Amino acid sequence: MNIKINNISAEQIGESLEIKGRIIKVDDSTPLIIKGFYKCLDCMATYEVTNKKLEHNTKPEMCLDCGSNNIKFMPNQSKYIDSQNLILEDIEDFVDKYGRKRNPNTIKCVVYGKDVNQHIKSDLVVIKGILNITIENEMFIEVTDICLSEEI
Numbered sequence: 001m002n003i004k005i006n007n008i009s010a011e012q013i014g015e016s017l018e019i020k021g022r023i024i025k026v027d028d029s030t031p032l033i034i035k036g037f038y039k040c041l042d043c044m045a046t047y048e049v050t051n052k053k054l055e056h057n058t059k060p061e062m063c064l065d066c067g068s069n070n071i072k073f074m075p076n077q078s079k080y081i082d083s084q085n086l087i088l089e090d091i092e093d094f095v096d097k098y099g100r101k102r103n104p105n106t107i108k109c110v111v112y113g114k115d116v117n118q119h120i121k122s123d124l125v126v127i128k129g130i131l132n133i134t135i136e137n138e139m140f141i142e143v144t145d146i147c148l149s150e151e152i
Contacts, residue, residue, distance in 0.1 A: 005090045005105045008139065012131050017141065020149055023123045024106065025087035029116045033058050037077035042068040082116040085109070088127065088141075108140040115146050124149040 002018045036049045040063035049058040062069045090104035109127055111118075119125060126149045129141040 005088065005107050006102075008107065008131065010133075010139070013133050013139070015131055016128065016144075017131050018126065018128045019088065019107075019141070020091060020124070020126050021088040022091055023086050023119055023121055023125060024089050025085075026119065026121055027085040029082050029084045031080040032083040032112070033078055034081050035079040037074040038071050039074055040066060040068055041070045041072055042066055046074075047071075081112055084111050084116045086111060086119065086143075088125070091124065108138065109143050109146075110140055111143045111146060115143060119146065119148075 002020070003012075005019060005021060008017070032051070034051050036051065036058035038047045038049065038060055039045070040047075043063060043066040045063055045065040047060055047064070049060060051058045059073060060071055063071060086109045087106050088109050089106045092104065096102055109129065126147055127141060127143055128145040129143040131139060132142050133139050
C-alpha cells in the first residue's frame with residue numbers, strides 16, 4: 001500500500017507500507033544483536049537468546065538454572081547485523097482539513113544489513129517495510145526494501 005507519511009495511523013501497525021520521501025537525517029550505523037550469548041557467573045550455565053524483535057537489549061533478567069542475576073554477555077560468541085536509523089519526510093507539504101498548509105511529517109525508518117550506509121541526507125527514496133512501534137509508543141518502519149527515486 002503506497003501511502004504518505006501524514007496518513008500513517010496506529011491502525012496500520014504490523015502492515016506492509018510503501019512510502020516515497022526525502023531522507024532528512026542519517027544516523028551512524030550500529031551493530032544489533034541477532035543472537036546473544038550469555039553466561040551465568042554463579043552456575044556457569046550458558047544461554048543463547050534470539051532477538052526476534054530486533055531490540056537492542058537481549059540480556060536475560062536471571063539465570064533459568066539457578067535464579068542468579070549475575071549474568072555476563074559474551075560478545076565474541078554473539079551474532080550481529082548492522083542497523084541504521086533514517087528519518088524520512090513527505091516530499092510535499094500537506095493541507096489539513098481546514099485548508100491550512102502544514103510542514104511535511106516525518107517517520108523513523110530502520111535499515112539493516114546491506115542497506116546500511118547506502119543513502120545520504122536529501123536522497124529521494126521509495127521505502128517498503130512493516131510499520132512497527134517501540135515500547136515508548138514511537139512508530140517506525142522496519143525497512144525490507146529501499147531504493148532511490150528519480151522523480152518527486
